[in-house]
Amino acid sequence: MCHRADMWFSLLLRTNWKNLLSEAEKLITHSGSYSSLQYLLNNDVASVTLGVRKLLGSKHKLLKTLKYFLYDGHEVLRTLSATVLLISDTVNSTVDLADLDDGHCKGPLLNSQCSLAEICEIIYAANFIHRSIVNRIITTKQEQEHGDSRQLLALGNRMAVLGGDYLLANASLALANIGNAKVIEYVSKAILDMSLAEIPNDDDDAGGDIAETFHFVDPQLWEQKAYLSIASLLAHCCYSAAELVDADENLKSLSFQFAKYTALALTLKLSIANGPFQAVDSNSIPLFPTLVASGAVMDDLMRRYKTTALAALNQLPQCHSSRSLGTFVSSVNLAV
Numbered sequence: 138m139c140h141r142a143d144m145w146f147s148l149l150l151r152t153n154w155k156n157l158l159s160e161a162e163k164l165i166t167h168s169g170s171y172s173s174l175q176y177l178l179n180n181d182v183a184s185v186t187l188g189v190r191k192l193l194g195s196k197h198k199l200l201k202t203l204k205y206f207l208y209d210g211h212e213v214l215r216t217l218s219a220t221v222l223l224i225s226d227t228v229n230s231t232v233d234l235a236d237l238d239d240g241h242c243k244g245p246l247l248n249s250q251c252s253l254a255e256i257c258e259i260i261y262a263a264n265f266i267h268r269s270i271v272n273r274i275i276t277t278k279q280e281q282e283h284g285d286s287r288q289l290l291a292l293g294n295r296m297a298v299l300g301g302d303y304l305l306a307n308a309s310l311a312l313a314n315i316g317n318a319k320v321i322e323y324v325s326k327a328i329l330d331m332s333l334a335e336i337p338n339d340d341d342d343a344g345g346d347i348a349e350t351f352h353f354v355d356p357q358l359w360e361q362k363a364y365l366s367i368a369s370l371l372a373h374c375c376y377s378a379a380e381l382v383d384a385d386e387n388l389k390s391l392s393f394q395f396a397k398y399t400a401l402a403l404t405l406k407l408s409i410a411n412g413p414f415q416a417v418d419s420n421s422i423p424l425f426p427t428l429v430a431s432g433a434v435m436d437d438l439m440r441r442y443k444t445t446a447l448a449a450l451n452q453l454p455q456c457h458s459s460r461s462l463g464t465f466v467s468s469v470n471l472a473v
Contacts, residue, residue, distance in 0.1 A: 154212070157465045195293060220375065221378055249315045260328060271294060323373045354430060359430075446466050
């Protein structure tokens with residue numbers, strides 16, 4: 138089942154998370170949320186609602202996916218885009234934005250950096266929707282005797298494919314409009330990594346079930362999957378944000394390093410709070426790669442991720458945005 142995000146965060150972490158979003162929104166000149174995902178969902182809400190009604194009672198994974206995004210999922214999505222915005226502001230403190238050909242800036246940010254933050258969350262949402270495809274053959278006698286089961290399964294899968302493709306197409310169009318070949322290359326690499334995350338490892342024994350292939354006892358395999366499924370996206374988007382202002386290679390690498398290990402730390406935290414065996418439920422969507430290991434192993438991983446992320450952040454220009462990011466990362470702990 139999908140747990141509410143406010144149950145995942147401790148009080149301290151949730152307070153710092155809200156501050157993170159608040160600081161990110163201050164960087165945007167227009168009021169309200171900087172997220173375009175809700176706009177995309179609302180834009181076609183009538184057609185989506187019609188299709189979803191047909192799936193009611195089918196227990197298709199797409200239903201839980203849509204519920205997650207409509208009620209709980211923006212917490213994680215907005216954390217991704219907020220991180221991109223705050224890293225952008227941090228790196229921008231080293232350059233004169235007026236010298237860059239990017240149209241009108243949105244406060245201290247470039248238009249392209251704001252678009253990149255939205256692209257980051259839309260790509261993650263698209264991948265998540267694609268993961269709600271049910272990869273199984275109807276085998277029970279009851280299911281075989283009822284053609285409706287097969288039709289609903291096929292309908293749900295078509296909606297999952299088309300829904301994810303729709304979001305991915307919007308992200309791709311926005312990415313093309315940025316007009317930076319290197320940024321397109323970096324973000325495309327992240328999309329490739331997310332696709333690779335869905336491929337079972339050679340020693341996976343899950344028979345192709347995505348829920349079980351996101352369930353690990355080996356910390357190294359878990360880290361590989363966590364990087365491919367979420368950390369690569371955030372890291373490449375933060376690297377791209379620095380690329381957009383022609384930052385030097387050191388700043389770009391530090392931005393990548395910070396984002397990568399921040400995403401790994403947050404994924405470890407959320408996968409633990411999500412419950413170690415949640416991902417085995419065949420009717421649920423694995424929100425994050427889940428690691429089942431001893432407390433000592435998890436503590437060591439969390440310590441390494443946070444230390445590496447903060448070390449990279451401390452080498453970036455120090456400003457209000459970087460301090461907000463540091464406070465947030467410092468509050469990510471395994472304890473509830």
